[in-house]
Amino acid sequence: MSLVLNAWYVGATAVEVVAIPLARTLLNIPVVFFRGDDGEPAALIDICPHRAVPLHMGSVVGDRLRCIYHGLEFDRKGVCRVNPHIADGRPDGLRVQTFPIVQRYGLIWIWLGDPDIADSAIIPDYPVFEAPERFTTGMGYTWVAADYRLMVDNLFDLSHAEYLHPGSVGVPGASKVSVTRVERTPDRVTIYYNIPDVPPPVVWHAAWTKSERIDQYSSMDWRGGGSCYLDLTVTAIGSPRSEGWSLPFAHLLTPETENSTHYFWLFARDFNLDDDALTHAIAEVGERAFNDEDRPVLEAAQRSMERSSAKLRNITVGDSASAAIRRRIDKQAFDTVETAKAVQ
Amino acid sequence: MSLVLNAWYVGATAVEVVAIPLARTLLNIPVVFFRGDDGEPAALIDICPHRAVPLHMGSVVGDRLRCIYHGLEFDRKGVCRVNPHIADGRPDGLRVQTFPIVQRYGLIWIWLGDPDIADSAIIPDYPVFEAPERFTTGMGYTWVAADYRLMVDNLFDLSHAEYLHPGSVGVPGASKVSVTRVERTPDRVTIYYNIPDVPPPVVWHAAWTKSERIDQYSSMDWRGGGSCYLDLTVTAIGSPRSEGWSLPFAHLLTPETENSTHYFWLFARDFNLDDDALTHAIAEVGERAFNDEDRPVLEAAQRSMERSSAKLRNITVGDSASAAIRRRIDKQAFDTVETAKAVQ
Amino acid sequence: MSLVLNAWYVGATAVEVVAIPLARTLLNIPVVFFRGDDGEPAALIDICPHRAVPLHMGSVVGDRLRCIYHGLEFDRKGVCRVNPHIADGRPDGLRVQTFPIVQRYGLIWIWLGDPDIADSAIIPDYPVFEAPERFTTGMGYTWVAADYRLMVDNLFDLSHAEYLHPGSVGVPGASKVSVTRVERTPDRVTIYYNIPDVPPPVVWHAAWTKSERIDQYSSMDWRGGGSCYLDLTVTAIGSPRSEGWSLPFAHLLTPETENSTHYFWLFARDFNLDDDALTHAIAEVGERAFNDEDRPVLEAAQRSMERSSAKLRNITVGDSASAAIRRRIDKQAFDTVETAKAVQ
Structure with missing residues (x-):
């Protein structure tokens, strides 16, 4: 019993997080980091909810991450915005888990626990x-x-x-x-x-x-x-x-x-x-x-x-x-x- | 719970099964394939009942597979036909498990489940x-x-x-x-x-x-x-x-x-x-x-x-x-x- | 259930045991062998009791084995003779487990079980x-x-x-x-x-x-x-x-x-x-x-x-x-x- 989820950790350096998705396991959780074309970084669980393929195998399209297998696209909030396999191609309530992140000191800090209590003010002041x-x-x-x-x-x-x-x-x-x-x-x-x-x-x-x-x-x-x-x-x-x-x-x-x-x-x-x-x-x-x-x-x-x-x-x-x-x-x-x- | 034993599977291609024994694990079962000098293929469990040595390490002698370790010989039906370690060298009721096989489409099909219900008529017709x-x-x-x-x-x-x-x-x-x-x-x-x-x-x-x-x-x-x-x-x-x-x-x-x-x-x-x-x-x-x-x-x-x-x-x-x-x-x-x- | 602790085993050849510590797992127990400057061999459990670092990573100093991490030194009986981290640098009742050994036939025999019944007379006579x-x-x-x-x-x-x-x-x-x-x-x-x-x-x-x-x-x-x-x-x-x-x-x-x-x-x-x-x-x-x-x-x-x-x-x-x-x-x-x- 040694993993504390409700804490801020460094998940990546800021320069690692680009439009090529970065996979990293943190506290046993597979996480994918990416940066959309608006420059904002994001952290999602690295598992497509459809067929369990790691999302990091896909590619960044605008501000979304597209799964390599069937083209589902998830935005920074984890919402599926494109699903070519349903009639009108619109999302369907499909979501993936996301994690609060903060870029500070050239690092991406991530909170893997309860998002409701993620307070960036407690990231250590250096x-x-x-x-x-x-x-x-x-x-x-x-x-x-x-x-x-x-x-x-x-x-x-x-x-x-x-x-x-x-x-x-x-x-x-x-x-x-x-x-x-x-x-x-x-x-x-x-x-x-x-x-x-x-x-x-x-x-x-x-x-x-x-x-x-x-x-x-x-x-x-x-x-x-x-x-x-x-x-x-x-x-x-x-x-x-x-x-x-x-x-x-x-x-x-x-x-x-x-x-x-x-x-x-x-x-x-x-x-x-x-x-x-x-x-x-x-x-x-x-x-x-x-x-x-x-x-x-x-x-x-x-x-x-x-x-x-x-x-x-x-x-x-x-x-x-x-x-x-x-x-x-x-x-x-x-x-x-x-x-x-x-x-x- | 995903392995269905009572079904026909491809165990090998026909050209793989020759007088050099072929070891392959199928549905968690170690199987050895060989072909005797009469051209007939056979599939046995790949474990000698004496000292657990894989039979595929041995060699084909006529229509039998001989264990490398102590020279026991098993025929296509799994019956031990030669045992040099008993008085008159004759078999002794010693057997190994065999599996029904059928050669079709250039493939060796194998049934790993209950042999009494192995019906080659249900091999898919292609x-x-x-x-x-x-x-x-x-x-x-x-x-x-x-x-x-x-x-x-x-x-x-x-x-x-x-x-x-x-x-x-x-x-x-x-x-x-x-x-x-x-x-x-x-x-x-x-x-x-x-x-x-x-x-x-x-x-x-x-x-x-x-x-x-x-x-x-x-x-x-x-x-x-x-x-x-x-x-x-x-x-x-x-x-x-x-x-x-x-x-x-x-x-x-x-x-x-x-x-x-x-x-x-x-x-x-x-x-x-x-x-x-x-x-x-x-x-x-x-x-x-x-x-x-x-x-x-x-x-x-x-x-x-x-x-x-x-x-x-x-x-x-x-x-x-x-x-x-x-x-x-x-x-x-x-x-x-x-x-x-x-x-x- | 196949490991008999109360028996003599060969742990090493005599020429392997020198002033460079030798690590070897015996009956699942990590053992370190070393030979002090008086020529006597010793066998200790290969785990420093302080921070679990293997003692074989350390070095032999006189007739003692020094841990690489914090300089604790253990003698052939497993007693800590030097601890730089306590006030007067003297031992503190700290010990590591040792194992009875006997050098015979150019081999180091070791007893990994109850030391009270380790009788070197039962080492096989060859x-x-x-x-x-x-x-x-x-x-x-x-x-x-x-x-x-x-x-x-x-x-x-x-x-x-x-x-x-x-x-x-x-x-x-x-x-x-x-x-x-x-x-x-x-x-x-x-x-x-x-x-x-x-x-x-x-x-x-x-x-x-x-x-x-x-x-x-x-x-x-x-x-x-x-x-x-x-x-x-x-x-x-x-x-x-x-x-x-x-x-x-x-x-x-x-x-x-x-x-x-x-x-x-x-x-x-x-x-x-x-x-x-x-x-x-x-x-x-x-x-x-x-x-x-x-x-x-x-x-x-x-x-x-x-x-x-x-x-x-x-x-x-x-x-x-x-x-x-x-x-x-x-x-x-x-x-x-x-x-x-x-x-x-």
Whole structure:
């Protein structure tokens, strides 16, 4: 019981959603995204109600999606507007399910639960991704064969960096000197993880020239669904945080199934704004650290859990944060299970 | 509940059944076909009763099939005739299950249900495939990862051609002008689908030179099991049907499992009888239309239905025919389930 | 119900177990083997108790295995000796399950059941593999997609050699002239299979020059778990057995799952002791006979049994031996099922 339908998730990046339909499974639901000729995106269930053919195999005609098999056409509201197989060719009350979507931060956010309570105001507020004069941004995507809750564990337990990522973002000995604190509010769980007076991790070596040792401030913040936000600042040792460099990083997890995750990420920085090569380098280091170091561990843990009745044990401070999130997720998943049944 | 055991199905083409044993799963039953040195084909269950080794791994010795593992030999009736492991080497009451078979139209028809009611007289009568002086014939085979009932839907809903096959057999606008009628008798379901006064579909462009526009007559006929027969005639517009060209096409579906199908087809024509290149071209166009256009849609619909509780809705006239067939299949499958249990 | 936990199995060859951790699933249990810097091997469950990451992904540090994810270190007894995430870095009562192991005959034997009754004295006694002055030895390993009980059938039914292996170890007509006897004691089941006055099987052609015809003595002996031992001697026809050549062959089967088997083998010979090419040739012929002839048959029988309710029937004398073993295995598996539940 780990899938929370009544939450906003990232379903796609905005640039993926064009007039060629995009199929993606989200929380076990097959969804098709498309963008009509008026530029508006849409999300429908990816099953034609006639003969169960996936609608994404069809094509976009104006603002409608046409099924490849018999030419039925559905509009953005899911209403069948063209049915060549009835006498006058007009619709017949035939509909497909649609999902509320919102385009924000260059992403398509989707609500898969009860549409009556879909409130776009609760999409997490990440101003750094909408302030191009102060922040340069980038994004990426990958697919992971693991429960998204194992990824939440990974993101909130920042102490793993020193063991798993010593060659990029980890600081040897960090977990011995870090000052760590967990904060919970009804809507959020946040871990603060500050590391004073350390050499900069390898990832900063090329760009950072201000000092030989640094103070590193970081917090990871969960705001429901799979939205995790790392607020990371590095300063010359002892300098005020406002004089440091900021590199915020949103980790946006969307369960594909109980055992697999769509992983979208956004990052921003408030320094060297015009250095495109640096944007590329940050994306690449992050991707490499995840793909080569986190992914094998997370996918192997997933397989361990599937094949055995392995229980997780909480040891690190980060574990207490992710365990709190897991409890909330599981509680919400349970609360929405009736909705889930109705939707599927 | 979709597999009807008490029916004749095509198990193999006649040329496939030689002295090298052929293994094929039919209605979830592993079957081995072989042909003894007397030229007679046989069909046995493909499991040695000794140590469960598939008999198709063995070899044909005279009119018997010898198990590769310990040399037991079974004749066409399934009786063990040689057992080297008992004192005098004679049989010991050991038997394997056999299945009634009939070779007709260059195909091996098999009855997988109660052998006491296997009546070869009910194998569908397709005279065009046995009249070489009037009809030139061809055949083909493929395997499809879909429920054979989805293929019945496809075959009976001839209106899909215009959407899915506009570049080969479909006629744009055909479903608007077609004259369609469904006929049901206790043994058969037939749909008549006649299209008056249209340009010939692309597939006829090379061969047809009689007229710029045509009348197309077609009917698809189901006669139990998976036997569907398309009677297709094209005439110059307004000419009597007897002066047209006929291209009958038998679509013979044999469930491998609930979710996969052996698809055999026979075709014939009453024109250009000696044109071997034309025979080859017809086979190729049919195969390409199926493999490139029908197959992806049918296999995707199959996956949709497996992963969701998608219900089918009947919209076209063809749907009413295939729905009638589906009801009969499901009823017969239910009625024979006790037999099924006994056989397997 | 086929997996007997309370028995000794071969988990690995000794040379496989080094400072790079080795992961292997045994009786459905994920096990990690490693060898510390003191040369002692160890076997732990391959799941870190913290976040379920397989321990084999980590590294050996001294005599401990360190988890890759957060640096927890476990010693050979499974005790966590280093945990950087608690205040003073000392262990915290955290443990992982370990398994009794014994290194013997160049193999690592493992006990996966109740450790309190693990008695290394019941590891089968195979003196030929510890007498280098009299016997030259070799070993090998492969993985088989079949229930290990089908492999026991294969090993005890020596009559199959003439049908399945006529080009290597089989003697045509052997099952007609063989003198066969089965012996059962509480701990063992043995089949004696002696073939008098036959030409040597092909495998002996190159080495054997003593006589044109031979007497072949063989017995296959089961001693619990998956330990089968073939005592094979060939003599010039009519000569005393003590003057023949011996080629004992231990077949050591370790279930990976109910449907797959780790197959280790040891062989020895008391002739041409210094001929390394001969050792290599024996290994190769054995491997080829198994991989090309036994394996396809056993894996196909496994698939037959998985997909149908095929029952096995006992026909040969060997079958009566393997059936006796199967009854004992199934009985022991049933008796230890409570242990199994506790362990997993």
